[in-house]
Amino acid sequence: MLHTFKANAKKTPIGLEVSTTARDFEIRLDEPKSLGGSDKGMNPVEAMLSALGACEVITAAAFAKSQNFTFEDCWVELEGDLDFAGFKGSKHVRNGFQEIRFKMHFKTDESQERCEEFTRFVESRCPVFDNLTNGVDVVCSGVVKD
Numbered sequence: 001m002l003h004t005f006k007a008n009a010k011k012t013p014i015g016l017e018v019s020t021t022a023r024d025f026e027i028r029l030d031e032p033k034s035l036g037g038s039d040k041g042m043n044p045v046e047a048m049l050s051a052l053g054a055c056e057v058i059t060a061a062a063f064a065k066s067q068n069f070t071f072e073d074c075w076v077e078l079e080g081d082l083d084f085a086g087f088k089g090s091k092h093v094r095n096g097f098q099e100i101r102f103k104m105h106f107k108t109d110e111s112q113e114r115c116e117e118f119t120r121f122v123e124s125r126c127p128v129f130d131n132l133t134n135g136v137d138v139v140c141s142g143v144v145k146d
Contacts, residue, residue, distance in 0.1 A: 006022065007022040008021050015031075015036070015038040015040075016030055016031045016038070017029070017037070017041065018044075027047065028040055028041040029043060029044055030042075031043045045080065049078040049100065052076075052102065052126075052128045052129060052132060053077075053102065055126045055128035055129065056076050056102070056104065056123075056126050056128075056129065057074050057075065059125050060074050060106075060122050061074065063121065063122070063125060069110060069118045071106045071110070076104055076105065077102065077103045077105070078101070078102045080097040080101070081097060081099050082098065104122070106118075
């Protein structure tokens with residue numbers, strides 16, 4: 001069954017800061033001072049890395065029991081390489097991440113092999129992982145002048 005999620009992003013009066021909302025939740029995003037922001041929050045690419053990590057942890061927690069995998073704790077370390085030349089307009093450099101790397105951590109009595117197997121399962125079910133690795137159509141459905 002298809003479920004539509006919704007979010008909004010709105011520029012605040014402060015520098016490059018943006019207020020994002022979904023349901024009754026708000027996240028403030030900004031850029032570090034070195035990139036022209038006021039450093040009031042993580043930037044959008046850091047938020048994307050965080051969303052990937054959170055989705056993988058949620059997926060692991062949601063499916064552990066059905067996959068007969070037990071853990072006391074789970075977390076993900078993530079990093080991505082972004083070349084600002086693409087953002088600044090270079091036609092030879094991608095605008096987004098060149099590569100994203102992550103390391104799954106499990107505090108568990110499961111074997112290393114079983115942890116690796118379960119991580120592959122998590123990758124196969126994580127929606128954010130799927131969007132990043134398989135792409136998704138992003139469509140501007142209109143431009144409104146208020």
